[in-house]
Amino acid sequence: MAVSCVVSNASNMDQIVDAVWARLHAGANADKERSPFTMLQAATIALDGAPAVRTVVLRRASREQRSVMFHTDVRSTKVAELRRDPRISLVGCDLDGGVQIRLHGVARIVEAPSETRGVWNSSRPRTLIVYRTPIAPATPITSPTEAHATTHVEGLDSSAGFDNFCLIEVAISRIDYLDLNPAGHMRASLVFEEGKWRGTWIAP
Template sequence: MDQIVDTVWARLHAGANAGKERSPFTMLQAATIALDGAPTVRTVVLRHASREQRSVMFHTDVRSTKVTELRRDPRISLVGCDLDGGIQIRLHGVARIVDAPAETREVWNASRPRTLIVYRTPVAPATPLASPAEAHATTQAEDLDSAAGFDNFCLIEVTVARIDYLDLNPAGHMRASLVFEEGKWRGTWIAP
């Protein structure tokens, strides 16, 4: 099981640190519990992975529905899939909304300008619009300041408690369930 734990965190780390060529684990599907109690899923970009802290992190707009959902119920599941390699990784954990400037400023400053443009939009995500142009950030000089949009920026840090690893190897499918308890990952094989 140690090798599987190594593989999972190596793939997550590669996803969070992808350069021009994205890793299959750069884009993850994040599932939360909607305000009406239904499941809801969206794609997020993995920005950081730490095996030592058992955590993964992504950015989002503090005005987004997912933040409201996570404030109500912090449970979250994330899934990534390498279709070519036949590997699926599911993470289950608890989210912490990091919207304190002292904690987010360093990540904001290290982010590419094109990543941050989404936080400069004048309307909250999922707001109905008459046209797509209404959602675009203004390009006036006063709004091009490097801090424009910072108030809408937050990080979601997920502490991972369980991992489901599936390898669809042609020689034989393998699936493992890993749970973090008593300071270490403990795993069992389960049927794929």
């Protein structure tokens, strides 16, 4: 799903806010034509205090709630890191369009079945296979196949792996928008204050 909303000559920050959320919404709702913002890099603070970054798939973006969501294995290192320090940053980049979006916020780990079941049921079966492996992510193994989940078992419960499934909902408080326009690079910093996004131009 392509989005033509690059702000090349933005006169106000509202246009940039519109562009950011349109791109995130397209990323979360991409189907066969994947959006550049479907896969984001998520940075957390590792348990040893070092930076940690990995790729996540954007599953939902809500401008009204100022939030984005992805799902992950509750046994993963990133969940342990966010339990200790919920601060998180995410970055996506459209290389062809020359646009980078950085999001900063606080993560909420959603484990309650009342909140996660709907997302699980609406996900593609192949997306959920990874949650069926009995081995937690980052566990040392002797070969890759040791960690492969069972996929073809007669009568396999559709809820198999659900206990390992959780959502990460990120409340966004700050956005950094960079437009690498050939006519002149532009960068804006957006902060949510007093019920609205307030932005300032900053040097690229």
